[in-house]
Amino acid sequence: MKLLGFLLLLAGWAIVLTAIVLLPGAAVRAGFIAAGVGVEILGMVLAVRAHLILRGEKE
Amino acid sequence: MTPPAIGNSQEIRTALCVFLILLVPLAGAGLSLINTGLGRSRSAAHAMLTSLCVVAAAAGAYFVCGFAWQGFIGGPAHSFTVGGKTWSWLAAEPLFLRGHDWGGSSASLAACLGVFSVGLTALIPLGSGSDRWRLGAACASSALLAGVTFPLFAHWVWGGGWLAQLGVNYGLGRGFLDAGGAGTIQTVGGLTALSIVWILGPRHGKYLTEGMPAVIPGHNAIYVSLGCLLALVGWTGLNCAGAILFTGAAPARLPLVLINTLLGAGSAGLAAAATTRWRFGRPDVSIAANGWVGGLVAASASAPFVAPAAAVVIGLFAGVLVALTVEWLELHLSIDDPGGSISVHALAGIWGLLALGIFAQIPGPVANVSLAPALPAPGDSGQFLAQLVGVATLLGFVLPLTFGLNWLLNKLLPQRVPVEGERQGLDLYELGSSAYPEFVTHTDEFTQQ
Numbered sequence: 362m363k364l365l366g367f368l369l370l371l372a373g374w375a376i377v378l379t380a381i382v383l384l385p386g387a388a389v390r391a392g393f394i395a396a397g398v399g400v401e402i403l404g405m406v407l408a409v410r411a412h413l414i415l416r417g418e419k420e
Numbered sequence: 421m422t423p424p425a426i427g428n429s430q431e432i433r434t435a436l437c438v439f440l441i442l443l444v445p446l447a448g449a450g451l452s453l454i455n456t457g458l459g460r461s462r463s464a465a466h467a468m469l470t471s472l473c474v475v476a477a478a479a480g481a482y483f484v485c486g487f488a489w490q491g492f493i494g495g496p497a498h499s500f501t502v503g504g505k506t507w508s509w510l511a512a513e514p515l516f517l518r519g520h521d522w523g524g525s526s527a528s529l530a531a532c533l534g535v536f537s538v539g540l541t542a543l544i545p546l547g548s549g550s551d552r553w554r555l556g557a558a559c560a561s562s563a564l565l566a567g568v569t570f571p572l573f574a575h576w577v578w579g580g581g582w583l584a585q586l587g588v589n590y591g592l593g594r595g596f597l598d599a600g601g602a603g604t605i606q607t608v609g610g611l612t613a614l615s616i617v618w619i620l621g622p623r624h625g626k627y628l629t630e631g632m633p634a635v636i637p638g639h640n641a642i643y644v645s646l647g648c649l650l651a652l653v654g655w656t657g658l659n660c661a662g663a664i665l666f667t668g669a670a671p672a673r674l675p676l677v678l679i680n681t682l683l684g685a686g687s688a689g690l691a692a693a694a695t696t697r698w699r700f701g702r703p704d705v706s707i708a709a710n711g712w713v714g715g716l717v718a719a720s721a722s723a724p725f726v727a728p729a730a731a732v733v734i735g736l737f738a739g740v741l742v743a744l745t746v747e748w749l750e751l752h753l754s755i756d757d758p759g760g761s762i763s764v765h766a767l768a769g770i771w772g773l774l775a776l777g778i779f780a781q782i783p784g785p786v787a788n789v790s791l792a793p794a795l796p797a798p799g800d801s802g803q804f805l806a807q808l809v810g811v812a813t814l815l816g817f818v819l820p821l822t823f824g825l826n827w828l829l830n831k832l833l834p835q836r837v838p839v840e841g842e843r844q845g846l847d848l849y850e851l852g853s854s855a856y857p858e859f860v861t862h863t864d865e866f867t868q869q
Contacts, residue, residue: 394805
């Protein structure tokens, strides 16, 4: 799950970069950048959850 | 008698920058004292020695390849072109700091500030790895941070890289701005601290059974408070030097930077103290101190660009944010961060970067892409978006990179001491002597079991 979280972080960043390069309209670009950040937040949630599960298993 | 000739403006600027850079080690001294004071007494000497060693390791790695990959505005860089726009992604300076004009050039001053900044960055994860991080592993991790992670992001922001170019290339305000290193130093260090916590795990006895985690208080509130005061002096130098070198601010703007730095720290410290007073009935020294440093961190990015009232708002929010998230990370996310580095440096740093996009009033051209300042963009509506792209880069690229590097390092060189090391304390286990030999050893979770 932690790996998936980090992959989502990278995917979110890729969405942000793609939005900057490919989308000329300010509103659409802002929307896609926000979407990329949203994917990153999802990735952070997964990485944190994975950390919690690992700790639970150790106990 | 004729008065001595006053040097030209370039010489005055150089002397001013050198003086300001000389203050920066005080920020490092402050962070070291804070990290030591918030740790246990049986690891205090280890904490201070590790601080010295990681600064040395970071400076060495920065000397070898760090500045070569960070570079400076207008220097040689590796670039590629996408859609007709140039993206500068890595500097191409010579290794070992060769080939520079050491006669006061902007690049030499940037290298000088960089070597102190990278030392400060390396100190940040020490607070998170307190009481369980091996000395050798901390040095190796710091070398990776100073040789790879820091220079890469610093080039993108301070070296005229693609984040700084967002304004020129894509009309996003003036591009990503970070005058004093809220992102480049603080958030990079804070995200490395998060990686270290995930890799090391919590201290033995912190999360014993279900229910509330055990409280392991810091051992010296005086160190912590003194560290905050030293940090204030160091941060003023850092923010002022950064404003001159990385945004082209005129020396006349420095009083605003100084005032905003103090207002940010003060309002954050008060806000954190008030929050803990409201939450626990009394102000908490360690969290109020963390709030103070969080205010310094949050004010770093925008100190030359915001009005003093905005600096107060930025500080107030940072103080509340730090006070609440220190508790939240520990209770709900099982993140054992004795120094509060993740809240103070990563979260407050991210808030400071976004706050610049909200509150900044940039009066004129900003020299963050070339030494000739870029003309103001029509309106500055895209500034928040530029800051958001920078934050997305920190979360989406820097965090996976720094976690991956430290994960690999952990496979080669285990970073955590064994349980026996924690029981003895790192002073005895790794150094063979204690910081306070006359102290009586207190009972703790080990003797209670």
